[in-house]
Amino acid sequence: MDKIFMDLFSKEPLEILDGDYHYGTDDVGDQFDEHDEARWLSSRFKENIDVSKEPWLFSWFPMSQEICQKIADEGKPFLEIACGPGMGLTPFIRNKNPEIVCLATDASSRLIKAWRKYINSQISDSKINLASFNALDMPLKDHSFDYVTSYIGISNTRDGVEGKLQALKEVYRVLKPGGYFVGVEADFEDYSKIDEVFKLAGRENYYVKPELSWAEKIAATDFEIVSDDQHYIRNFTSDDNELGAYADQFGIEIGLKNTLYILRKK
Numbered sequence: 001m002d003k004i005f006m007d008l009f010s011k012e013p014l015e016i017l018d019g020d021y022h023y024g025t026d027d028v029g030d031q032f033d034e035h036d037e038a039r040w041l042s043s044r045f046k047e048n049i050d051v052s053k054e055p056w057l058f059s060w061f062p063m064s065q066e067i068c069q070k071i072a073d074e075g076k077p078f079l080e081i082a083c084g085p086g087m088g089l090t091p092f093i094r095n096k097n098p099e100i101v102c103l104a105t106d107a108s109s110r111l112i113k114a115w116r117k118y119i120n121s122q123i124s125d126s127k128i129n130l131a132s133f134n135a136l137d138m139p140l141k142d143h144s145f146d147y148v149t150s151y152i153g154i155s156n157t158r159d160g161v162e163g164k165l166q167a168l169k170e171v172y173r174v175l176k177p178g179g180y181f182v183g184v185e186a187d188f189e190d191y192s193k194i195d196e197v198f199k200l201a202g203r204e205n206y207y208v209k210p211e212l213s214w215a216e217k218i219a220a221t222d223f224e225i226v227s228d229d230q231h232y233i234r235n236f237t238s239d240d241n242e243l244g245a246y247a248d249q250f251g252i253e254i255g256l257k258n259t260l261y262i263l264r265k266k
């Protein structure tokens, strides 16, 4: 762990492996298995980290290019939450400044250990530090970072609206005053269409409409909205899951709306 980050932790880790801090949070993250790990290490990590040829993020959200450039140019250490196998926005920022130091985190220790294996063997000169902890209860001091980044990190946490609000509040807490959350977060465009496909399929709908929209969740925090008007809508298909398969079968478009949020801590 880079000294810059060591000083920002507020709690002792349960375990330090290869310099990475682990806080024993596997139960709150995705339940990955050895097949996932084999796939990541054989191709996915490499494809995900090398965005030089295809910066799809920038074509989906033109403003993401500007903000990633700003983070890269300032070169301040940043925090990536719920980094997953894609490592969120980190590849897009590193591509613009390979020397930038970051702390990439996820609740899953399997994922973080696999990233460590990949980094040590393939990109050992990278400045990516790693830790496993819960984004809803970060073991970090208040006012630690200028930037926190995420790619559908908060949307994928599991404790319903309360959990997502808690994650947003944690992001607010660990940001310095004037610091930014830069995240793409997702929600379905129209939950009544999901009801419709499940009715047609004669199945019970297990998708629950969130009690609060993203706008309402952000309004429940003290964040100032810098940008929330860039969206990318992707229709679910049978490649996604059962809902996508029904959508294909009944010819109903189920759009997942991804929004780029740039939020500033007052």
Ligand SMILES: C[S@@+](CC[C@H](N)C(=O)[O-])C[C@H]1O[C@@H](n2cnc3c(N)ncnc32)[C@H](O)[C@@H]1O
Binding pocket: 028, 029, 030, 031, 081, 082, 083, 084, 085, 086, 087, 088, 089, 105, 106, 107, 108, 111, 133, 134, 135, 136, 150, 151, 152, 153, 156, 157, 158
């Ligand atoms: C689908 S991925 C999100 C996409 C990811 N940022 C990427 O770029 O690939 C979801 C990730 O969120 C992590 N996660 C879920 N709940 C979490 C939590 N409470 N705290 C931290 N990470 C969490 C999961 O372990 C998983 O790796």
